[in-house]
Amino acid sequence: MKAVSIRGVVNEANGKPVPDALISLQPSGLVTRTDAHGSFxxxxxxxxxxxxxxxxADEHASREVSTDDQVAQITLVLAPNAARTESMEFADKPDFTVAGITDWTAVGGHGSDASLRTSETLARETATLRPAEAVPAPTGDRETELRTTAAASPRSFAANxxxxxxxxxNRDYREAVLPLETAFRIDPADKSNEYDLAxxxxxxxxxxxSQEHIRHLLAEENTAELHRLAGDVDEAMGDALSAEREYETAVHLDPSELNQFTWGAELLLHRAIWPAAEVFRKGIAAYPKSPRMLSALGVARFASAQYEEAAQHLCEAAELNPQDPAPYTFLGEIEIASPAPLGCAEQKLARFTQTQPDNARAKYYYAMAILKRQGVPANTADIEYARSLLLKATELDPKLGEAYLQMGILSMDRKEYRQSIDLFTKAVEANPQLGDAHYRRGVSYQRLGLAVQAKEEFEQHDAIERAQAQAVEQKRTRVKQFMVVLQGQSADAK
Structure with missing residues (x-):
């Protein structure tokens, strides 16, 4: 079927047009913003x-639309939405439902493909902010003692x-299976042991x-911990829809910080961006001191092209725990991908270099923030300081190809093409998949009149870009997108 366009205007209650309002179309994932006249x-x-x-801000408007309506222009009138600013009572039904899975859609409207890829990468990394289920075990001769006891008493439940x-x-999961299996056979009624076995x-x-044991346990007790584990297994098995159901159930049974975060991270991973942001936002209302909840909301805002809001949430997360590298790393990535410098980013990234002086990426991100705000003409002193940060980053981590790449770009700007070629070569040696390093090395060869070498670099760049684009599409195929239905919307809306 032929694609169509949806056009409209956003006004205040008095009829005044609203510029820079965020427009989103669900469940397609399309987002954009109104222009200076309130049009979109x-x-x-x-x-x-x-x-x-x-x-x-704190105003919102919505309506159901169909591409069959032939509406010339849609008018949306913003109004205060107090219900959206209250903290979430997770015992109540949320105002959205994940109705199914759909193939990857045209998720454009939120920036360049580079920004989209950054959004997808950060969504995956957000899920890793969940803490490990186990805690470090004591050291010393404890393992030898336990193995000796289990060997001497193979039919002892306690020993196994x-x-x-x-x-x-100690996260030796394969080693854990056999003694836990043995203990389960000895006493299958012990629920804690069966949970650990699952x-x-x-x-x-x-x-x-794992799934078999979880189902057996759920038949006897309905706990949030079991539903969360069931969700983890479903996601690992590729059944994202069942995973989302389990995570949501876990939240209703126990609205803990972990359960709320896990549910939101699952929604974000599968491109249900607005619902994920709602879960994180309401989670923050309940747990305002959670750095990872703030970081996750920042990632969700970035995915919705709300760049300043994204940066602000990540800066707040960094403020809560200055030693945690995750908020700074996310902030550095969105600063690079955003179309303009972000308000609080440079200051916080400067502190990142202070709190973690041996972190190469801290130096790299701070340098990129400095370079991002440079105008024409650029501040020479700032440029040189950024160059020194990049050099230090490569000394700390010689495999940080992005830093060599950026130093090469700075040398190109000064028309030092031979030096730029050397730096781009180091970038490629550190990371052979840096297509931009090949391209810029080709341009440098071209400026020196070396056409054959330039052609080879451009061909390598094109080959890498094609391979990376194919890899991205494969990931998108594997990570299915959720189809979200909002309250009042028909479940067959597509």
Whole structure:
């Protein structure tokens, strides 16, 4: 079917147009912003029924639209939305439902492909902010003692249980399976041991056995911990829809910080961006001192092209725990990908270099923030300081190809083409997949009149770009997108 466009205008209650309002079309994932006259256009929309949203500050408007309506122009009128600013009562039904899975859609409208790739990468990394289930085990001769005891008493539940728990705490999941299995055979009624066995199976990659034990436990007790583990197994098995259901159930049973974060991270991973932001936002209301909840909301805002809001949340997360590198790393990535410098980013990234002086990426991100704000003409002193930061980054981590790449770009700007070629060569040696280093090395060869070498570099650049684009599409195929239905919207809207 032929794609269509949806056009409209956003006004205040008095009829005044609203510039820079965020427009989102769900469940397509398309986002854009209004222009100076309050107008917007969403192009290449697939035929179907959608929910159209506009928001700015604490005001919001929405309406259902269909590509069959032939509406010349849609008018949305913003109004205060107090319900959206209250903290989430997770015992109540949320105002959205994940109705199914859909293939990857045209998620454009939120910036360049580079920004989209950054958004996808950060969504995956957000999920890793979840803490490990186990804690470090004691050291010394404890393992030898436990193994000796289990060998001497192979039919002892306690001996096998303790050895299995020790292996779990040390993240030796495959080693944990056998003693936990033995303990389960001895006493299948012990629920704690069966839970640990299910967890060990999951971490060891035996997902079906893990699932069998989880279902057995759920038949006897309905706990948030079990539903969260069930969600982890479902996601690992590629059943994202079931995983989302389990995570949501876990939140309703126990709205802990971990459960709320896990649910939001699952929504974000599968491109249900607005619902994920709602879960994180309401989670922050309940847990305002959670750096990872703030970081995750920052990633969700970035995915919605709300760049300043994204940076602000990440800066707040960094302020809560200055020693945690995750908020700074996310902030550095969105600063690079955003179309303009972000308000609080440079200051916080400067502190990153101070709190972690041996972190190469801290130096790299701070340098990129300095370079991002340079105008024409640039501040020579700042440029040289950024160059020194990049050089220090490569000394700390010789495999940080991006830093060599940026130093090469600075040399190109000064028309020092031979030096830039050397730096781009180091970038490629550090990271052969840096296509931009090949391209810019080709340009430098071209400026020196070396056409054959330039042609080879451009061909390598094109080959890398094609391979990376294919890899991205494969990832998008594997990570299915959630189809979200909002309250009042028909479940068959597509």
């Amino acid at each position: 256009a969403l192009v290449n929309v697939r035929p179907g029924k959608y929910s159209l949203h506009a928001e700015k 249980r303790e050895l299995g728990k020790f292996c779990l705490q 967890f060990a199976y999951k971490e060891a990659g035996d997902l079906k056995r």
